[in-house]
Amino acid sequence: MPPRSDRTKAAILRAARERFAANGYERTTIRAVAADANIDPSMVIRYFATKEGLFDAALTIDLRLPDLTAVPVVELPGTLVRLFLERWESDPSGDTLLVLLRSAVTNDRAAERVRAIFTRQVAPTLVAALGPQVVPRAALVASQLLGLALTRYLLRLPPVTQMTADEIAETLAPALAATLGLAEA
Amino acid sequence: MPPRSDRTKAAILRAARERFAANGYERTTIRAVAADANIDPSMVIRYFATKEGLFDAALTIDLRLPDLTAVPVVELPGTLVRLFLERWESDPSGDTLLVLLRSAVTNDRAAERVRAIFTRQVAPTLVAALGPQVVPRAALVASQLLGLALTRYLLRLPPVTQMTADEIAETLAPALAATLGLAEA
DNA sequence: TCGGCATGCCAACAGCTGTTGGCCAACGTC
């Protein structure tokens, strides 16, 4: 049977993710997380040893990218954008992606996580679909998609926030196709 | 004649920009800035009233975008990328852009600055060159370029950092053309 | 030459931070 403390740990993690997502690493205080989880600050330390430990535990991410080899190459760019926006807008694991991006800009530990996600999840998926020479172009695709997340969810740049996911996908798909070097049909 | 304090103020601003760029807003302490500038922490408060005041003063930005109406439309996307990378890699006013982007992710005041730079500097320049209907597409261009800065200078994603500015410009130019809806020649 | 103002430093404040150790109650096992 699972230890009784699991519920508390989960509550702490949930609160931590929310706080980290809303305020970033530095402005998130253990006291605030503890208050959100209705427990004592010392419990956070007991379970996660340190603030950095809590942070590490809070941003375990698996993009669960599907196999893209079945997707026709022409439809690939559009699929990528839609997949990306979907992960961000209906995230099952809370605001984990938001946490990660927000923190990665000031915290090198988080930045390393982002790099790892690219090399271990994004790049392999694209390589499987398009071949190994695509890696540099895949990195630029990642940069374009991260830029989208940046302007839409973090900076909230009005024209970008006002567009629907579909409008964005339609406009951006040809751009990603160009970046990947896919000739038009 | 300029007051004697101008040198001190300038030293404070220089130190502040470096610190803000390296560590972001929260992790930058007035004491550290003062130490870098070889003066007392209280002087910073005297001249800039508050930490936020110092921050505001530290990120006054003018992109000085040239008039792009003279540039042939085919060359416009490449010109944009090159201009952007040049601003970042040989910035006359220090690491101001780095400060801004790094802080804008966690600090809403800084984010507002970024939005203002888009609406008051970037958007008008592109509207002048391509017409008013281009605004939403221009925002997506901005998002792609900011994504480039994000991955190259902040997250330091290896494939992106390893490419030369020219390689990036060549690969990304068709993508921007597609985003802007410019038909190929 | 003298007075006032600008420039600078020192010392201290109040508040918040992450973290620690000790204490109490509830639980499961023998």
Add this chain to the structure above:
DNA sequence: GACGTTGGCCAACAGCTGTTGGCATGCCGA
């Protein structure tokens, strides 16, 4: 039913933070 173990809280610590007020020193105008 006693007992060790687990889950939890309380109080306090040491350190750092932004900010303030007072005091010295130099400069400049009269």
